[in-house]
Amino acid sequence: MNTDRYDAIVVGGGHNGLVNGAYLAKAGLRTLILERRHLVGGAAITEELRPGFQFTTFSYALSLLRPQIIQELELTKHGFLPLLMATRFAPGEDGEYLLFNRDHDETLREIARISPHDADGYEQYSHDLDRVCQAIKPLLDTLPPDLFSDDPEELVALAALGSRMRGLDKRTLHNAVRLLTGSAADFLDDYFESTLLKGYLASSSIIGSKVGPRSQGSGLVLLFHSLGEHDGEFGAWAFHKGGNGGFTQVLARAAESFGAEIRTEAPVERVLTRDGEATGVALADGSEIAADVVVSALDPRRTFLEMLDPRELPDDLVEDIRRLKFQGVSSKVNFALDSLPSHPELGARPDLYRGFMNIGPSIDYLEHAFDDAKYGWYSDQPYIDCAIQSTIDPDMAPAGKHVLSCFVQYTPYQLRESDWDAQREAMADRAQAALERFFPGFGDLVLQREVQTPLDIERTVGLSEGNIFAGELLAPQMFFFRPAPGWSQYRTPIEGYYQCGSGTHPGGCVMGAPGRLAAGQILSDRRRAAGD
Amino acid sequence: MIRTTPFHDRTSALNETGLWQHWSGHVVVTRYQASDKFEYFAVRNSVGIFDTSPLYKYRIAGRDAERFLSGMLARDIRRCPPGNAHYTTWLDDRGFVLEDGVIQHRGSDEFLLTSAEPNFAWFADRVGRLAVTVEEVSLDIGTLAVQGPRSRDLLARLVPSVGHLPFFGITTGTIGGRSVTVSRTGYTGDLGYEIWVEPPDAGTVWDAVWDAADGYGMLPYGMGALYMLRIEAGLLLLGADFDSSRFVFNDAHRSTPLELGWAWMFKGLEEDDRPFIGRRALERERAEKTSRWRMVGLVVDWQDYDRAYSEAGLIPPKDHRPVHEDWMVYDADRTRVGYATSIMYSPVLQQHIALARVRPDLAKPGSRVFLEFTVDHHYEQVAAHVARLPLYNPERKTA
Numbered sequence: 017m018n019t020d021r022y023d024a025i026v027v028g029g030g031h032n033g034l035v036n037g038a039y040l041a042k043a044g045l046r047t048l049i050l051e052r053r054h055l056v057g058g059a060a061i062t063e064e065l066r067p068g069f070q071f072t073t074f075s076y077a078l079s080l081l082r083p084q085i086i087q088e089l090e091l092t093k094h095g096f097l098p099l100l101m102a103t104r105f106a107p108g109e110d111g112e113y114l115l116f117n118r119d120h121d122e123t124l125r126e127i128a129r130i131s132p133h134d135a136d137g138y139e140q141y142s143h144d145l146d147r148v149c150q151a152i153k154p155l156l157d158t159l160p161p162d163l164f165s166d167d168p169e170e171l172v173a174l175a176a177l178g179s180r181m182r183g184l185d186k187r188t189l190h191n192a193v194r195l196l197t198g199s200a201a202d203f204l205d206d207y208f209e210s211t212l213l214k215g216y217l218a219s220s221s222i223i224g225s226k227v228g229p230r231s232q233g234s235g236l237v238l239l240f241h242s243l244g245e246h247d248g249e250f251g252a253w254a255f256h257k258g259g260n261g262g263f264t265q266v267l268a269r270a271a272e273s274f275g276a277e278i279r280t281e282a283p284v285e286r287v288l289t290r291d292g293e294a295t296g297v298a299l300a301d302g303s304e305i306a307a308d309v310v311v312s313a314l315d316p317r318r319t320f321l322e323m324l325d326p327r328e329l330p331d332d333l334v335e336d337i338r339r340l341k342f343q344g345v346s347s348k349v350n351f352a353l354d355s356l357p358s359h360p361e362l363g364a365r366p367d368l369y370r371g372f373m374n375i376g377p378s379i380d381y382l383e384h385a386f387d388d389a390k391y392g393w394y395s396d397q398p399y400i401d402c403a404i405q406s407t408i409d410p411d412m413a414p415a416g417k418h419v420l421s422c423f424v425q426y427t428p429y430q431l432r433e434s435d436w437d438a439q440r441e442a443m444a445d446r447a448q449a450a451l452e453r454f455f456p457g458f459g460d461l462v463l464q465r466e467v468q469t470p471l472d473i474e475r476t477v478g479l480s481e482g483n484i485f486a487g488e489l490l491a492p493q494m495f496f497f498r499p500a501p502g503w504s505q506y507r508t509p510i511e512g513y514y515q516c517g518s519g520t521h522p523g524g525c526v527m528g529a530p531g532r533l534a535a536g537q538i539l540s541d542r543r544r545a546a547g548d
Numbered sequence: 549m550i551r552t553t554p555f556h557d558r559t560s561a562l563n564e565t566g567l568w569q570h571w572s573g574h575v576v577v578t579r580y581q582a583s584d585k586f587e588y589f590a591v592r593n594s595v596g597i598f599d600t601s602p603l604y605k606y607r608i609a610g611r612d613a614e615r616f617l618s619g620m621l622a623r624d625i626r627r628c629p630p631g632n633a634h635y636t637t638w639l640d641d642r643g644f645v646l647e648d649g650v651i652q653h654r655g656s657d658e659f660l661l662t663s664a665e666p667n668f669a670w671f672a673d674r675v676g677r678l679a680v681t682v683e684e685v686s687l688d689i690g691t692l693a694v695q696g697p698r699s700r701d702l703l704a705r706l707v708p709s710v711g712h713l714p715f716f717g718i719t720t721g722t723i724g725g726r727s728v729t730v731s732r733t734g735y736t737g738d739l740g741y742e743i744w745v746e747p748p749d750a751g752t753v754w755d756a757v758w759d760a761a762d763g764y765g766m767l768p769y770g771m772g773a774l775y776m777l778r779i780e781a782g783l784l785l786l787g788a789d790f791d792s793s794r795f796v797f798n799d800a801h802r803s804t805p806l807e808l809g810w811a812w813m814f815k816g817l818e819e820d821d822r823p824f825i826g827r828r829a830l831e832r833e834r835a836e837k838t839s840r841w842r843m844v845g846l847v848v849d850w851q852d853y854d855r856a857y858s859e860a861g862l863i864p865p866k867d868h869r870p871v872h873e874d875w876m877v878y879d880a881d882r883t884r885v886g887y888a889t890s891i892m893y894s895p896v897l898q899q900h901i902a903l904a905r906v907r908p909d910l911a912k913p914g915s916r917v918f919l920e921f922t923v924d925h926h927y928e929q930v931a932a933h934v935a936r937l938p939l940y941n942p943e944r945k946t947a
Binding site: 117 | 594762765851868
């Protein structure tokens, strides 16, 4: 046994592991963060895959990051710099498009250009959604009450939750329930008539999830993606300087500034336990490191079924984790481009690309894309969320050249009678063909293409089945039930072993809330133990 | 009749918003495109270009120029050798600030002073028998600010001596075949330069910089972005953060340089025997500690700010657009202890910040005060702490 002993070891240097380790170190715990790969960041990394071209290999934008983390971990001192997205662009069929900029009135005029009805519909929709977000958002910073506990504190927390819901006005509560349980298409139909606008807005209802915009449950995904904020603006997104890898480097510097130690290329083989208590970790190289607290930032499947021997766990927990749905459906196809793509109507204006560009011209388009996935195949015409980060952060590509990050869906983890090693490039060809359709001549601009299928995401990052949220954002897998009934408060049945990954409440995206809330729980357990 | 600047053809071709404003009798761009915050980020992350021509400019030259200025300016101009510039101020004989500006020491007997308002008479009328000429050259020089982390790389390609120009250094060269002076100065608190050109050369110089910037992510920025940048940089604005003692009606609107936080300008005053206007009052203020205020930065407590709005059922607004008005500052006993004059939400600091005067005993960084906001049509005092200026001070600014 190594003589080194830590107060806490965090397994996994993704963004939640880094956040968790930073909070623990800030509280004075001697903390070690262990990362399997050669760089920290997990799925939020930036890699120079071609000289001068910085690729956001997986995750590529920021919104849900909890603002408390920015302040409490003093991230601005370490280079936190979320760059504003100036525009949003949604090309439609036959050269039609919606181009939004940061001027609210111009945005309304742009909508009125294709549908006068939808201009004030958009105002009403935005307002209604803001109200729901305002009501729901505090839950992102709250431990879910334990429904199955008789502890009076939990009952008080449950009552407080109920009382908060009762405090909402009828319409907001009803909208919240409709979003949490219903489909995005139904919700959007109440406000809009424009096919293109509905397609654009419905796109956030499917991100990373095996649902179509007409599926029950897509409302929840839409709401989830609206819960973020940028500089106080609900639902707004930003590109971090240097991509999301730039962001996780900021987190790493912050963690180290508080005294956390980060070790890369240090894969953990298993969590060591004795008599139902965690005692440390064993690394793949055979060495062991002792610690009072071990925190897993991995997804629930790995946290419970790989880091531990399932026989150490209660049967129902093992079964619940086995039942947890991952089924990743999204891929990344990243391009190095020789110059900006050209739209048939608007040309190659840089302002088209200073934010997200959305290939999802109608709800039908998205739903058809989903149809393919239902039967185990990737979309013939996929949904794509594009970002040319080099138009905002010129350090991402050489002068005049660009990097294009494409989030491509649907590409189900399980393929019918085939596998991703066989289909990787064919899938990317479909994505490229979709881009060609909306930006004729696109293919001529491509200098390099990099493809990350769900299988690659699983292999490289360790996210089971390539699910980007470390467990799907489905109602039965949220809040009280994330990742499993009775285990939503970051503890595990093994004393001293905690979970802090995106598979825990509130969920995925570069939010950091699981890492932060888990740290709060660990520290409060330690205080309680010290008081006993 | 409102004037246009020497760069007007270029700025108007780029102004997509149709928004203009007046500055010192010139029409200038408020913002070029829908978001001034996007323009601001060009300066903080890549490079921005700004037409700063409307400044007043005076050429002060002659054998006695340095001697003259050492009596007119409160900061010791003799410590600014040729090839350098100085941020300086000039006072009245009661020690109140008339104005601030940057002075360039261009040649052994030649200086160029910039100011926000007319000051010709103030200087020209005090030449006396010295061998000095004061010349109004405001309209004879166009000025282009090129600011941001990539500004050095960009300009060094055009004027190689820029590559090693120190903070507040001056050099000369040619851009687009036209003679220019380049100073490492600006109003953004970032790495940055200003290019000084003759008006007929302005378009050519702009074009040469614009062409060289291809691929640099350069954006033109307007007054909206400028005001954001300067507040983060702790750079005061005449008419917002202070007024000229000459044209106000009472001392409540006057400020001394010590009150404005410029004590650093007077390091070594004991060894310097210059008689300059305001010196005795300044020495008295220093000795007797009679300063009424001290200019500081305020950083608003984000939790308390969010609380004030959330309790009212509102989404806490985080508006980057600066407000140049008086905002009252209180201590923990709710006694008024100062006032803020510029306030904004800072995107790089991710907090609301303000430039404020507080009682000198509260000027220590970390002192807890309360800033008064209006929430739901009533006053709400929100916790804040005093912080040293500049609030944003990247190493690259002086490196």
